Amino acid sequence: MTTTSLNVALAMGPGVVNRVFPSRRLEALGPGLRLLSPTPMEDFTSPRSLELLAETDILITGWGCPKLDAVALAAAPRLTHVLHAGGTVRHHVGEECWERGIEISTAADANSIPVAEYTVAMILLANKRVLQIARKLHTERAEIEPDQVFPDMGNFGKRVGIIGASRIGKHVIRLLKSYDVRVFVSDPFLDQAAAAALGVERLSLEELVATCDVVSLHAPSLPSTYNLIHRALVASFKPGATFINTARGELVDQDALLGRIEQGDLYAVLDVTTPWVLPADSGFYTHPNVLLTPHLAGSLGMELERMAVSTIEEARRISRSEPLLHRLNAKDLAFTA
Structure with missing residues (x-):
């Protein structure tokens, strides 16, 4: 110029x-x-x-x-x-x-920073069982021995699964290096060399969902990713796992997700849903295993x-x-x- x-x-x-x-x-x-x-x-x-x-x-x-x-x-x-x-x-x-x-x-890279920070915060809280224990304390209003209620609480050695090695997914991985968790990734565009450079292990989507304590979704919203987390995958989540979605609601079969949550053995942190504002009678609002936030993970x-x-x-x-x-x-x- x-x-x-x-x-x-x-x-x-x-x-x-x-x-x-x-x-x-x-x-x-x-x-x-x-x-x-x-x-x-x-x-x-x-x-x-x-x-x-x-x-x-x-x-x-x-x-x-x-x-x-x-x-x-x-x-x-x-x-x-x-x-x-x-x-x-x-x-x-x-x-x-x-x-x-x-x-x-x-400015997608700049916008990825707060999303990754939100995600890591939720991963740490999920493994520490903070949301469940806090809810129990608010409800029972009595002394609680946290690790008696949740003997698996804590982040040491927990398996964290990242779906999508996107800008945000990669930044989450970088931030998680400070913690004693094991990080796994599922992404069809990530080869073995790139995974090794990130310091993570590749897994199939099916294995990641079935074996990780926390699963965080960071795939883009494309026609090919619609209902990426389909009914069969939702059914295969590890009992007691937490699913985090800061990507887009249409990537998830929400009816299947709510049905699995209602079984009582799956937790969810949802910053995005389809539609953006759920109907007033949605079970996601009322179920104790769900934390809803109003699309606040991104830059605000x-x-x-x-x-x-x-x-x-x-x-x-x-x-x-x-x-x-x-x-x-x-x-x-x-x-x-």
Whole structure:
């Protein structure tokens, strides 16, 4: 890039820019970068948007960004980079972007950090039987001898199964190295050499589910992964195991999962469900073996700024003619979210 100044524009849904980008970040993009407007485009058809697109070299996108189709790209002849301050770009980056050679970057790595932290916290709590013991204490309101009730409580030597060596799955594995647990992975795209580099052992999905004390799901939501955790797998979970889902609800046969939980020998920590908000009469709300959280594992609150930092640093790398750190390739979409 030989231009002395690159024009940056924003495109995302209502309210997103204020949540993700503190004003001080946008006011100090760095040398060689000029923000065309602090107000993001919410469409690519209005006169204002068409005027901005005509001047844009780098487009920073966020949740709710409109589709970058052929019409939008025709209005943006200078556009060379789309930097997404979020995870997936499936909803707004079309085939036309790849065909034109526009470079795409995401903040998925930044967003993976809080999800992995949440997951590790839940793994440790699950093996320590904290949720069950706390519930018992609240209910009985009397002295409890925890290891008399749960003699298997504790993390030492426990088997933790990770389904999907995704960004998040790999970060969970890295964080778990600090603990005396045995980590196993099931992922069809992970070969033996890659597993060895991660310091984990590969297992088939069936063996992992049947033998691990905690099973955590980190596979992407793709047509091929719909109901990945099907009824037969749910039935084969090790008695007393805990299933953690921070991926997507549609990867799990939820009716089968609830049925197994109602047998009393399976626990679940669910940060995601299908639909996002369960019906008011869902048994997941009331069963004591279930902890529901409202999709809070990912970046929220102060964690959102990490994605802003990652995205702005990508823009700065472009201004310095350096390669993107988090470039996404079209082929990656076949096995990533």
